[in-house]
Amino acid sequence: MSPAGYTGRFAPTPSGSLHFGSIVTALGSYLQARKQKGKWLIRMEDIDEPRTRPGTDKIILKQLECLGLLWDGEIVYQSQRTPLYRSAFEYLNSLGLIFRCTCTRKEIANRPYPGTCRHGVADVTTGYSMRIKTNDDDIACDDVLQGKFVQSIASEVGDFIIKRADGLFAYHLAVTVDDAEQGINEIVRGADLLDSTPRQIYLQTLLGYNLPGYLHLPVAINNDGNKISKRSHAAAIDHDNPSQVIFEALDFLGHAPPYEAMNADIESLLDWAVKNWDLNTLPKQTQIKINHGSQNDAI
Numbered sequence: 001m002s003p004a005g006y007t008g009r010f011a012p013t014p015s016g017s018l019h020f021g022s023i024v025t026a027l028g029s030y031l032q033a034r035k036q037k038g039k040w041l042i043r044m045e046d047i048d049e050p051r052t053r054p055g056t057d058k059i060i061l062k063q064l065e066c067l068g069l070l071w072d073g074e075i076v077y078q079s080q081r082t083p084l085y086r087s088a089f090e091y092l093n094s095l096g097l098i099f100r101c102t103c104t105r106k107e108i109a110n111r112p113y114p115g116t117c118r119h120g121v122a123d124v125t126t127g128y129s130m131r132i133k134t135n136d137d138d139i140a141c142d143d144v145l146q147g148k149f150v151q152s153i154a155s156e157v158g159d160f161i162i163k164r165a166d167g168l169f170a171y172h173l174a175v176t177v178d179d180a181e182q183g184i185n186e187i188v189r190g191a192d193l194l195d196s197t198p199r200q201i202y203l204q205t206l207l208g209y210n211l212p213g214y215l216h217l218p219v220a221i222n223n224d225g226n227k228i229s230k231r232s233h234a235a236a237i238d239h240d241n242p243s244q245v246i247f248e249a250l251d252f253l254g255h256a257p258p259y260e261a262m263n264a265d266i267e268s269l270l271d272w273a274v275k276n277w278d279l280n281t282l283p284k285q286t287q288i289k290i291n292h293g294s295q296n297d298a299i
């Protein structure tokens, strides 16, 4: 940990209100930060403007307040940070690692990217994305919960997109720049992002950033085996009973409070959770099915 202390974050995409799965991630990152008397920052990942819905950021912040998950500092919006991403992009370009790619989605439907445009493209008058060259090195993520996750980006993913054909900087670049710029020293998020972590570590290394720690929490899946998401129309949270929501999220994370706590106010429940937060108690799976109706329907 840096001398400045622990800094964690929760980084929702404002494309819909928080659902049970995103609350689990918010709570896990909050407790991990508070247990270490660290800072907990919120970043709105609204870089992909076509996916965001105006006003959703306010709804998410209201939900977090209602759940007692109070953050530190100003809210950061990716949509306002293009100059930071551009300067990182230009630095990577100066290393000779960026190239134009004119492949269509259909041509590169499967991973890894075959390197079609790596050595130059003849026609760049049409739309093109910008990719970064990768290499054969194995990149390891030492996750405090999931253990060691190793990936060769070159053979498993291939050269990946840094700037999209529509001109927006890609998610991996934005996240990497933001985490470094915000001084995040441990990233707590859903295990569905474990696969993308080596790409972010690759960028951190190239950009000369300090490498953060990682904690990938289990992801809540529904009976069909799909991640509970905004797209799967997960119902919105019941604002009338925030303690129940926190109780169930704690239970999911292996930290079921004593039954009497069910009726406790939200502050007491979170105090209990901070005191009792223990990585050894967290379930190590990458996915957990939630099948009792209360989590699917009432939250």
Ligand SMILES: [Zn+2]
Residues within 6 Å of the ligand: 100, 101, 102, 103, 115, 116, 117, 118
């Ligand atoms: Zn290409």
